[in-house]
Amino acid sequence: MKKIELLAPAGDLERLKIAVLYGADAIYLGGKQFSLRSRASNFSIEDIAEGVKFAKAHGAHIHVTVNMLPHEEDMHGLKEYLMELERIGVTAIIAASPAIMKCAKQYAPKLEVHVSTQHSSTNSSAANYWKDKGMDRVVLARELTLDQIKETAKHAKVPLEVFIHGGMCISYSGRCVLSNHMTGRDANRGGCAQSCRWKYRLYDGERQLHDDHDLFSMSSKDLMAARFIPDLIEAGIASLKIEGRMKSAYYIATLIKTYRMLIDEVYEKGCLSEARLQYYYEELSKAENRPTAIGFYLGQPKPQDHLYGINGAGVTQEYIAYVLDYDEKEQIATLEVRNHFLPHMEAEVFGPHIPMTKFMIEDLYDVDGNLVEVANKPMQILKMKSKLPMEKDAMIRKVMKKDRSDIY
Numbered sequence: 406m407k408k409i410e411l412l413a414p415a416g417d418l419e420r421l422k423i424a425v426l427y428g429a430d431a432i433y434l435g436g437k438q439f440s441l442r443s444r445a446s447n448f449s450i451e452d453i454a455e456g457v458k459f460a461k462a463h464g465a466h467i468h469v470t471v472n473m474l475p476h477e478e479d480m481h482g483l484k485e486y487l488m489e490l491e492r493i494g495v496t497a498i499i500a501a502s503p504a505i506m507k508c509a510k511q512y513a514p515k516l517e518v519h520v521s522t523q524h525s526s527t528n529s530s531a532a533n534y535w536k537d538k539g540m541d542r543v544v545l546a547r548e549l550t551l552d553q554i555k556e557t558a559k560h561a562k563v564p565l566e567v568f569i570h571g572g573m574c575i576s577y578s579g580r581c582v583l584s585n586h587m588t589g590r591d592a593n594r595g596g597c598a599q600s601c602r603w604k605y606r607l608y609d610g611e612r613q614l615h616d617d618h619d620l621f622s623m624s625s626k627d628l629m630a631a632r633f634i635p636d637l638i639e640a641g642i643a644s645l646k647i648e649g650r651m652k653s654a655y656y657i658a659t660l661i662k663t664y665r666m667l668i669d670e671v672y673e674k675g676c677l678s679e680a681r682l683q684y685y686y687e688e689l690s691k692a693e694n695r696p697t698a699i700g701f702y703l704g705q706p707k708p709q710d711h712l713y714g715i716n717g718a719g720v721t722q723e724y725i726a727y728v729l730d731y732d733e734k735e736q737i738a739t740l741e742v743r744n745h746f747l748p749h750m751e752a753e754v755f756g757p758h759i760p761m762t763k764f765m766i767e768d769l770y771d772v773d774g775n776l777v778e779v780a781n782k783p784m785q786i787l788k789m790k791s792k793l794p795m796e797k798d799a800m801i802r803k804v805m806k807k808d809r810s811d812i813y
């Protein structure tokens with residue numbers, strides 16, 4: 406049986422490589438042209454080519470979002486761009502515009518074309534429509550219940566991709582003009598200003614409904630669908646997608662490591678116990694994210710699935726160091742500082758090949774061999790004796806207890 410794909414986002418080459426190293430089967434990214442999320446789309450063709458080479462060397466694939474809805478004047482250079490993506494070995498494009506789909510099939514036929522979630526494909530008939538048009542995969546709408554996903558998968562003749570983690574549009578994905586209205590920035594051409602997450606004053610006629618210290622936001626909690634993965638595997642879903650091309654390398658590493666372990670465990674044991682699920686919830690909560698909920702998986706989201714008056718991600722200070730190197734013979738780790746930490750405090754390391762493991766930070770030295778009392782200079786290089794074997798590209802974080810009552 407072909408294993409389900411774990412599909413990770415990447416906003417730049419560093420994050421692409423981290424996602425691959427930590428276990429993603431495929432990475433999606435935006436190029437400089439024809440993509441939404443233009444702020445995250447910092448991949449030049451050269452960057453994409455390097456990403457493809459790195460991914461292929463590790464058995465992974467690259468998907469490129471070409472998902473803008475182009476106006477007449479946006480079409481220039483599309484054919485050449487798609488041919489170039491095909492030439493450098495990109496596996497698939499994710500497209501929403503029939504103009505882009507048609508162009509890809511005509512001029513870059515080796516590229517798979519995946520139909521973007523912007524099409525709000527909510528049933529097997531819609532999925533099969535795209536199959537008949539020659540498309541290779543359909544990304545289902547986020548606004549489906551688990552039962553609807555299963556029913557769609559039963560009748561779909563085309564591989565399906567579903568979202569399992571990350572930010573949610575408060576409106577149907579791709580069907581929102583709030584940003585266009587508030588800022589003139591077109592959400593369907595890469596310019597969304599996330600106006601839904603702003604704080605608003607609500608009025609009933611002349612009467613303001615809230616105090617100014619209690620403003621209203623339309624932001625939803627992030628999606629976290631870990632508990633449904635065994636069902637999605639059984640339903641024959643092809644790919645599990647994580648949202649977040651703007652997120653940090655630490656966020657990507659935490660999520661990909663955790664979902665990789667979870668998926669592998671489901672294949673190995675055939676199920677996931679409640680205790681193991683709680684363990685994975687705890688691990689996922691260590692990413693710097695907003696509170697999470699289960700989106701539409703069990704029906705319409707309820708009031709508690711929204712964030713009223715809170716916007717923006719809660720960036721944590723938990724991630725404290727990146728492991729540049731580990732000398733096994735000398736048992737010395739070379740660290741690059743990310744956030745404040747002290748010698749002799751409890752920490753946790755995890756890496757591409759090492760599970761999450763707690764340990765005590767030992768004495769720290771700078772590159773000249775001077776004892777360092779506190780690590781508080783971001784990007785400073787420090788040496789640390791560590792009997793616990795570490796590895797290049799591992800990450801170290803503080804051990805913090807969190808209230809996870811927002812995860813259920």
Ligand code: SF4
Nearest residue numbers: 574575576581600601
């Ligand atoms: S404003 Fe919010 S709901 Fe609208 S497209 Fe942007 S993120 Fe989605």
